Amino acid sequence: MEIIINSVERDEKVVVGERDNHIxxxxxxxxxxxxxxxxxxxxxxxxNNVPVFYEAREKFEQRFLNRPKMIEAVDGFISIRVMRxxxxxxxxxxxxxDSESSFRSWxxxxxxxxxxxxxxxKQGIDQQKNVLKRKTNYHVYQxxx
Numbered sequence: 001m002e003i004i005i006n007s008v009e010r011d012e013k014v015v016v017g018e019r020d021n022h023i024x025x026x027x028x029x030x031x032x033x034x035x036x037x038x039x040x041x042x043x044x045x046x047x048n049n050v051p052v053f054y055e056a057r058e059k060f061e062q063r064f065l066n067r068p069k070m071i072e073a074v075d076g077f078i079s080i081r082v083m084r085x086x087x088x089x090x091x092x093x094x095x096x097x098d099s100e101s102s103f104r105s106w107x108x109x110x111x112x113x114x115x116x117x118x119x120x121x122k123q124g125i126d127q128q129k130n131v132l133k134r135k136t137n138y139h140v141y142q143x144x145x
Contacts, residue, residue: 005045005141008100014141016045016094023083023094030083030092034064036072037079037096044100045141048093051133057084059131060091070111071095076102089133100140 002017017024018039021032025047052060064082071077078096085091097103106112 001039001041003039003041003045003143005143008044008140008142018081022086023081023092025092028088029086030081031086032081033061033084034067034082035080036069037077039079039081039096041143043078043096043098043143044103045143046095046097046103046138047141048095048136048138050091050093050136051089052091053130053133054089056131064093071106074102074106074109074111076105096143100142103140 002015005014005016006012007014014026015024016039023030023032050060061082061084071080076098078098079094080096081092081094083092083094095103097106
C-alpha cells in the first residue's frame with residue numbers, strides 16, 4: 001500500500017509505502033518491529049521520531065514490544081507501526097487516527113498517561129543514560145493527495 005500524507009504544520013508532502021515487513025517514508029526505509037491494525041487511505045498519521053543510541057536499540061525495542069497495548073482500544077485509533085531504521089539512528093512510531101481530534105483526545109486520555117507514566121522519572125527511558133541520542137519530536141499529517 002502507498003499513501004500520500006500532507007503535514008498540517010508546514011508545507012510538506014510525504015509518501016508512505018508499506019510492503020511485507022517494511023515501511024518507506026520518502027527515501028527512508030524501516031523494518032516494522034511491532035504493529036496493530038491496517039493502514040487506511042484516510043484520517044491522520046502521526047510520526048513520532050525517536051533518535052536512539054546504537055547500544056540502546058535492544059532496550060528501546062523491548063520497551064515497545066512489552067507495551068501495554070492500550071492505544072488500540074482508544075476511540076479513533078486505526079493503526080500503529082513501531083519501526084526500526086535500516087540506516088541512521090531514528091526510530092519512528094507511526095500511529096493512524098480517524099481525525100486529528102482523536103489523536104489529541106488520546107494525548108489527554110488515561111491510556112496515554114498510563115503508557116507514558118514513567119516519562120520524566122528515573123524509570124523512564126527519556127531519563128536513562130545513553131538511550132535517547134537527541135530530543136524526540138512528532139509531526140501530524142493529513143492523509144490524502
